Amino acid sequence: MKIGFIGLGNMGGPMAANLARAGHAVRGFDLRAPLPEGVAGAASAADAAAEAEVVITMLPDGAILRAVAAEVIPAMARGAVLCDCSTVDVASARWLHEAGAAAGLGVLDAPVSGGVGGAAAGTLTFMAGGTEAAFATVAPLFEVMGRKAVHCGGAGAGQAAKICNNMILGVTMIATCEAFALADRLGLARQKMFDVVSTSSGQSWSITAYCPAPGVGPQSPADNGYRPGFAADLMLKDLRLSQAAAAGADADTPMGALAAELYRRFVEDEDGAGRDFSAMLPRFEGRSRG
Numbered sequence: 084m085k086i087g088f089i090g091l092g093n094m095g096g097p098m099a100a101n102l103a104r105a106g107h108a109v110r111g112f113d114l115r116a117p118l119p120e121g122v123a124g125a126a127s128a129a130d131a132a133a134e135a136e137v138v139i140t141m142l143p144d145g146a147i148l149r150a151v152a153a154e155v156i157p158a159m160a161r162g163a164v165l166c167d168c169s170t171v172d173v174a175s176a177r178w179l180h181e182a183g184a185a186a187g188l189g190v191l192d193a194p195v196s197g198g199v200g201g202a203a204a205g206t207l208t209f210m211a212g213g214t215e216a217a218f219a220t221v222a223p224l225f226e227v228m229g230r231k232a233v234h235c236g237g238a239g240a241g242q243a244a245k246i247c248n249n250m251i252l253g254v255t256m257i258a259t260c261e262a263f264a265l266a267d268r269l270g271l272a273r274q275k276m277f278d279v280v281s282t283s284s285g286q287s288w289s290i291t292a293y294c295p296a297p298g299v300g301p302q303s304p305a306d307n308g309y310r311p312g313f314a315a316d317l318m319l320k321d322l323r324l325s326q327a328a329a330a331g332a333d334a335d336t337p338m339g340a341l342a343a344e345l346y347r348r349f350v351e352d353e354d355g356a357g358r359d360f361s362a363m364l365p366r367f368e369g370r371s372r373g
């Protein structure tokens with residue numbers, strides 16, 4: 084397939100490289116990032132998009148996505164598919180669907196989970212919103228870049244799934260970290276805490292797959308000095324997106340709101356910037372009540 088790939092950063096770079104390695108003709112564009120192996124360079128975003136059957140974007144946020152899309156959409160051939168894999172606000176995702184459809188394009192919002200490791204290994208999970216036809220066109224590319232792709236529904240459904248999932252993740256990570264810190268003060272060994280909770284009703288991915296306590300449970304960023312992994316900054320971004328979506332939909336999300344505020348403090352007022360999001364555990368360890 085002829086693919087245009089715009090945004091070749093930490094995630095987009097390895098995703099584009101995997102598509103090229105699988106034999107697709109990939110033309111890439113980024114303002115800064117180097118060209119991945121096997122990817123041909125384009126002079127602009129519009130140039131990367133011009134002859135593509137599928138254009139994939141992997142960009143920092145909704146405002147940048149809208150600016151890039153305004154350039155790319157007029158350059159694309161009618162019937163081609165524009166697939167945005169960035170994590171952006173639901174409103175920008177819906178805008179993209181409308182702007183693309185008005186130009187005769189198929190559009191998908193298809194954010195990912197799995198992080199930089201998953202992008203490099205081709206094991207991402209894609210959650211996609213858009214038409215059946217657009218999903219069917221891009222499905223073989225999802226197979227190359229990922230292990231699983233779920234067609235979640237119509238416009239914006241992929242972003243909705245992503246931010247709901249990450250709201251649960253932020254809340255459960257905080258709950259797991261504060262419980263470990265409480266267990267410390269109650270004299271309960273961390274290994275015993277893990278042995279019980281990982282097989283009891285307090286269990287979640289945050290403890291069984293990504294345990295925030297070093298030396299306990301599976302290997303995780305906690306065993307690597309809390310180097311990300313999944314940075315607290317990115318968790319804050321996703322929690323803010325879920326709060327913006329909740330405000331827009333008049334949904335009551337008190338735990339999500341508190342998680343967003345705690346990660347905001349951690350990243351902006353404390354030492355959380357650039358650390359893994361599970362570094363909430365050393366944060367709670369060092370704190371007292373009140």
Ligand code: NAD
Nearest residue numbers: 090091092093094095113114115116142143169170198199
């Ligand atoms: P990144 O900053 O490494 O990459 C973004 C790239 O976009 C950069 O290389 C930047 O130069 C490029 N860019 C910005 N404006 C541009 C423009 N106008 N034209 C062309 N290129 C432009 O970020 P990333 O970690 O690759 O994340 C990309 C997206 O994936 C984000 O929306 C992020 O939330 C999401 N995401 C990231 C992870 C992760 O673990 N890093 C996991 C899941 C989802």
